[in-house]
Structure formats: C-alpha cells, structure tokens
Amino acid sequence: MLDTVADRKTARKSSDERRDDIVRATLGLVARKGFAGVTLREVATEVGVVHGLIRHYFASRDELVAAAFDFAVSSELESDRALLDGLDPLSALAGWLAATPENHYRVWIDAWSEAARTPPLAAALDRHHRDCERILTTVIERVVDAGLGASADPAADSRLLTAVADGVAVQHHAVGVIGVEEANAIVFGAAERQLSLEPGALARVNPVPARGQWAESPSR
Amino acid sequence: MLDTVADRKTARKSSDERRDDIVRATLGLVARKGFAGVTLREVATEVGVVHGLIRHYFASRDELVAAAFDFAVSSELESDRALLDGLDPLSALAGWLAATPENHYRVWIDAWSEAARTPPLAAALDRHHRDCERILTTVIERVVDAGLGASADPAADSRLLTAVADGVAVQHHAVGVIGVEEANAIVFGAAERQLSLEPGALARVNPVPARGQWAESPSR
DNA sequence: TCCCTTGTTGTCCAAATGGATAACAAAGCT
DNA sequence: AGCTTTGTTATCCATTTGGACAACAAGGGA
Incomplete structure (x- = not known):
C-alpha cells in the first residue's frame, strides 16, 4: 500500500x-x-x-x-553556557542582562509563586537561581580580568544585578509599566555603575546577543 | 432568654x-x-x-x-501613606525598602503571574505599582530636600530601587537563597549608593518601621 | 404584633479534571 | 510469518468546582 x-x-x-x-x-x-x-x-x-x-x-x-520545568531549566542553562563562550566580556554581560522573551520569563514568574506549594519545583528553582548567579559572577570576573571594569565582590555584584534584572523583568513582563528598551536601559545602567564601566558601554553593544529559549514543538 | x-x-x-x-x-x-x-x-x-x-x-x-486583591491594594496603600507621615526622611526610606512580611509578598508574586490572564487584576496591579513608585519618589525627594542625599532623577531612582526591592524580595521569599538581613543589606546598600547617602545610613535606622499588612479576620 | 427585607442554609446540577482500564494497532524480534 | 512489546485510542469513574434555587429565619420598620 x-x-x-x-x-x-x-x-x-x-x-x-x-x-x-x-x-x-x-x-x-x-x-x-x-x-x-x-x-x-x-x-x-x-x-x-x-x-x-x-x-x-x-x-x-x-x-x-x-x-516540563526541568526541561526549561536545563535547556536554558545549556543555551546560557553557549552564550558565555565565544563572546567578548562586554557582549556576554549585555547578552546576559538583556530582557528575555515573553513566554520565557512567564514561566519563571509562575515558578516563583508555585514554588511555595510545590517542593520539587522549589528545589529546581533554587538550583536554577544559583546557576544564574554563578554564571553572572563568571561573566563579571571576565569583565574585570579584561580590565574593562571593577568589582570588589563579583558574587555580591552578581546577586544585586540578578535582583535588578528580575525586578525589571517583573516591571516589563508582568506589570507592563516599561518597554523593552527602557528595561534594558535600567539594567545596563545599573551594571555600568556597579561595575565602574564607562557609561553607555553596555548600551553600545550591538546587536545584543539574545538568550535562548525552548523551541515550540517543531513538528506541528 | x-x-x-x-x-x-x-x-x-x-x-x-x-x-x-x-x-x-x-x-x-x-x-x-x-x-x-x-x-x-x-x-x-x-x-x-x-x-x-x-x-x-x-x-x-x-x-x-x-x-480581595483590591482590598490588599487599598489597605496596603493606606498603611503606606501613614508610614510616610511622621517619620524622618531616612526612617521613611528604610521602612519603605525593608523586607515586607511573607504572606504580604506572596500575594504580589501571585498577582504578577495571574495578571496576564486576569485583566482586572492587571489593572489593579498597574495602579498599585505606579502608586508604589510615586510614594518612593516622594520619599526620595524628601531625603534630597533634607540635604541627606542626592538624586538627579528621583522618579528614575525610584523605579530602579523598586526593581531592586522586588528582585530581592523574589530571592528572599520565593527562591529563598537569602535571609531577611541579607535582603535588607542589599536593598539598603543599593539605595545608599544610588542616592549618595553615607554608607550605612539606612542600616543604622533602628528600629526599621514595619510596613503594614492586612489583618487576619479578628473575630475568629 | 405583623410583615417585608435579607442574611443563611441545604441541596441539586452540569461541567471539567485526573486517573484507570481494556481493546487495538504499529514495530520489532525471532 | 508469528509473537511480543509498547504506543495509542476510546471509555468509564469518582471527585471537585462554580453556580442556581428554594426554603428558612433573624431583624427592622410600620
């Protein structure tokens, strides 16, 4: 037949x-x-x-x-590792801090609220968050090593900038009071100030490398 | 009888x-x-x-x-207004930025994720967020007027510090990677740096005025 | 006191959901 | 080709949920 x-x-x-x-x-x-x-x-x-x-x-x-959440965590981490390599320090920093896609962040915001009621989700969230902070710490160290900026405590700066990025993402994706350009401007500005970069150093990175996200089922 | x-x-x-x-x-x-x-x-x-x-x-x-959400918003706003008055600028700033109670923030985190699916909730969230930013702007202006700090753009600084506070709250309440002292230290540090306060100025405010929250039904 | 308003209960209902199970059919193995 | 494995469907079921409704009872006004 x-x-x-x-x-x-x-x-x-x-x-x-x-x-x-x-x-x-x-x-x-x-x-x-x-x-x-x-x-x-x-x-x-x-x-x-x-x-x-x-x-x-x-x-x-x-x-x-x-x-599903595990998949999100690992696929994101995978694309994040890929982002790290093969980029100059400033591009890596800008790419890391730049606003992420809509559905991407929605998952994380939902995870924040669900984690309190779903222990395994809380564990995965904890793991992911620490990974993110660690990655950013490494990126910061690369920036410092390259003599492009300064950081007395890369881990602490990573934590602060992670908080800024998350808070700005909430304002952008959840509340909707700011657009993507404004979101990036705030985060970039905070990073430039915190790491003593020359003002506008991150904003000038163009094009900003986009962080990956899971692909919709390709077979449909 | x-x-x-x-x-x-x-x-x-x-x-x-x-x-x-x-x-x-x-x-x-x-x-x-x-x-x-x-x-x-x-x-x-x-x-x-x-x-x-x-x-x-x-x-x-x-x-x-x-x-219920409207009630949360208004009761919070009410207690926030009360906080503003009758406090010196630095205490008001510290009180505003300090970590809020657990169940208090859980509602907001949930609202962030639900707003995308519930238009009236999105509207209330937008209103509340703008109110919060405006209140913080006012507090910052009071600090500047008192000659205790500097701010080139109080509204922009308010937006940034709001993002920091939200992001830190996520790390504290949702992810749980930091405790309340650490959360306050990060937010206070960011505010001191951003507003050119003398380092430790906010951490020294003691006791930090606690922001109000709704009361559990008193009749039970 | 009588009555009308309204706070309150008990009960019923249709829809949706997670899960279970038996029959079926496509692959793969020998 | 036969047989076993397993991907797949079609139903069935108990439970939960939001909502509807009729009956009841507590208050308040005339």
Missing part, C-alpha cells in the same frame, strides 16, 4: 519524540496558563493525542509539570 | 462585617494557595459559612478574588 498523506495521521512517533512533544507543549501551556492552569486534556489536544496517552509517559500531572 | 454562648452560632452578622470576613479570608487563602487555588468552598469553610452564601455577596469567583 502506498504511503499516502492520509497515512501520516496513523504514523506512530518514537517514544522520545512523543515525550519531547508533550514536554514542550506543557511548557508552552505553562507560559500561557500558569502551572496551576495546565490541564492534561489541553496538553493532549495541543500535541494531538488523547489525554490518556500522557499517562503512558508521565505517572501523574505533577510529574509532567515537573518534567 | 439569656444571650448564651451557644446562641452566638446563630447570631447573624451585619452585611459589612460578613463581607469583610470573606474578603480577608480570601486574601489569606490567596497568599497560601495562589489566586488560581482559591476555592469558594474553602473560603466558606474558613469563614464558617456555607459556600452558597458567598454568592450572596459576590456574583462570581472572579469578582471575589478581584475584591
């Missing part, structure tokens, strides 16, 4: 592929509806399968959202 | 009183379970009534949580 287009709908996907689709769809749904708003049936619909199938891959709804 | 203890359970509360109880209980529940996790039945149980009664005061669940 010919392998017609109509046959594709019965084509079975490999286990890994399907699992990946489900996780990605879940993550996208988390960004739109929040952790508490994710529904097995909605995930299934998005993937194009019956909701019972999800049970075949994940023992429970909690396990599913945990897997 | 005597007004015995047993009679109290049949005592009918005034409309305003009951409504207030419901709103307060809802707000407490929002802090613990998040906006999406609030259930009419749970609110009713906490207040000690049947869940159907809530419908008598609020047309829908959405209206209830909106009312």
Whole structure:
C-alpha cells in the first residue's frame, strides 16, 4: 500500500519524540496558563493525542509539570553556557542582562509563586537561581580580568544585578509599566555603575546577543 | 432568654462585617494557595459559612478574588501613606525598602503571574505599582530636600530601587537563597549608593518601621 | 404584633479534571 | 510469518468546582 498523506495521521512517533512533544507543549501551556492552569486534556489536544496517552509517559500531572520545568531549566542553562563562550566580556554581560522573551520569563514568574506549594519545583528553582548567579559572577570576573571594569565582590555584584534584572523583568513582563528598551536601559545602567564601566558601554553593544529559549514543538 | 454562648452560632452578622470576613479570608487563602487555588468552598469553610452564601455577596469567583486583591491594594496603600507621615526622611526610606512580611509578598508574586490572564487584576496591579513608585519618589525627594542625599532623577531612582526591592524580595521569599538581613543589606546598600547617602545610613535606622499588612479576620 | 427585607442554609446540577482500564494497532524480534 | 512489546485510542469513574434555587429565619420598620 502506498504511503499516502492520509497515512501520516496513523504514523506512530518514537517514544522520545512523543515525550519531547508533550514536554514542550506543557511548557508552552505553562507560559500561557500558569502551572496551576495546565490541564492534561489541553496538553493532549495541543500535541494531538488523547489525554490518556500522557499517562503512558508521565505517572501523574505533577510529574509532567515537573518534567516540563526541568526541561526549561536545563535547556536554558545549556543555551546560557553557549552564550558565555565565544563572546567578548562586554557582549556576554549585555547578552546576559538583556530582557528575555515573553513566554520565557512567564514561566519563571509562575515558578516563583508555585514554588511555595510545590517542593520539587522549589528545589529546581533554587538550583536554577544559583546557576544564574554563578554564571553572572563568571561573566563579571571576565569583565574585570579584561580590565574593562571593577568589582570588589563579583558574587555580591552578581546577586544585586540578578535582583535588578528580575525586578525589571517583573516591571516589563508582568506589570507592563516599561518597554523593552527602557528595561534594558535600567539594567545596563545599573551594571555600568556597579561595575565602574564607562557609561553607555553596555548600551553600545550591538546587536545584543539574545538568550535562548525552548523551541515550540517543531513538528506541528 | 439569656444571650448564651451557644446562641452566638446563630447570631447573624451585619452585611459589612460578613463581607469583610470573606474578603480577608480570601486574601489569606490567596497568599497560601495562589489566586488560581482559591476555592469558594474553602473560603466558606474558613469563614464558617456555607459556600452558597458567598454568592450572596459576590456574583462570581472572579469578582471575589478581584475584591480581595483590591482590598490588599487599598489597605496596603493606606498603611503606606501613614508610614510616610511622621517619620524622618531616612526612617521613611528604610521602612519603605525593608523586607515586607511573607504572606504580604506572596500575594504580589501571585498577582504578577495571574495578571496576564486576569485583566482586572492587571489593572489593579498597574495602579498599585505606579502608586508604589510615586510614594518612593516622594520619599526620595524628601531625603534630597533634607540635604541627606542626592538624586538627579528621583522618579528614575525610584523605579530602579523598586526593581531592586522586588528582585530581592523574589530571592528572599520565593527562591529563598537569602535571609531577611541579607535582603535588607542589599536593598539598603543599593539605595545608599544610588542616592549618595553615607554608607550605612539606612542600616543604622533602628528600629526599621514595619510596613503594614492586612489583618487576619479578628473575630475568629 | 405583623410583615417585608435579607442574611443563611441545604441541596441539586452540569461541567471539567485526573486517573484507570481494556481493546487495538504499529514495530520489532525471532 | 508469528509473537511480543509498547504506543495509542476510546471509555468509564469518582471527585471537585462554580453556580442556581428554594426554603428558612433573624431583624427592622410600620
């Protein structure tokens, strides 16, 4: 029998592929509806399968959202490591501090509120946050080593700038009182002042390297 | 007949009183379970009534949580205004920037994530955020007028310090990577640097005036 | 005191959700 | 080709939730 287009709908996907689709769809749904708003049936619909199938891959709804968050954490970390290498210190710093995409940050804001009620999520959040601070610390040290700026305590500066970036992201993504240019201006300005860079050093980095984010399921 | 203890359970509360109880209980529940996790039945149980009664005061669940959030915003704003008056500039600044209570901030973090899906909540959040920035701007201007510090652009400094405070609050309340002393130290340090205060000026304010928060239903 | 307003309860209902299970079908192995 | 594994579907179920409604009872005004 010919392998017609109509046959594709019965084509079975490999286990890994399907699992990946489900996780990605879940993550996208988390960004739109929040952790508490994710529904097995909605995930299934998005993937194009019956909701019972999800049970075949994940023992429970909690396990599913945990897997989705883990995926977000690791894929982000992966792209972050990639960002670090192969960029001059100032570009790396600017790229790290620049505003991240909408759905990207929504997941984190949701994670902040859900962490209090979901211990495994809290653990993953803690891990991710420390990783972020550590990465920024390294970037700061590179800037200092290159003689482009100064920092008496890179770890402390990293913590402060992380707070600024998060707070600005809230103003930008959640509250919506500032736009992306203004958000970047505030964060860049704070970093320049804190690290004794020449004013405008970060704003001049162009184009600002964009931090990665998970891709929507590519097969749909 | 005597007004015995047993009679109290049949005592009918005034409309305003009951409504207030419901709103307060809802707000407490929002802090613990998040906006999406609030259930009419749970609110009713906490207040000690049947869940159907809530419908008598609020047309829908959405209206209830909106009312609860409005209450949080206004009661906070009220206590904030009170904080402003009758305090010297530095104490006001320190009191404003100091870490706020746990359940207090949980509501805001939840609001950040829910605002994207609940327009009225987004509106209230926007209003509140601007109020907060304006209040801090005023405090900064008082500090400058008193000759205790400097600010080229109080509104911009207010925005930055608000971001720092929010970001630090996330690290403290949601992620839990820092304690309350460390949180205050970071925010105070940032403010001292940004406003050219003498180092330690804010940390020396003692006792730091505590910002108010809504009270749990007092009748229970 | 009678009555009307309204705070309050108890109960019912349809919809949605997470989970369980049995039948089925596509792959892969021998 | 037969058989086992496992991806997949179609249903079923118990539970929870927001909402609707009728009956009741406490207060307050005439």
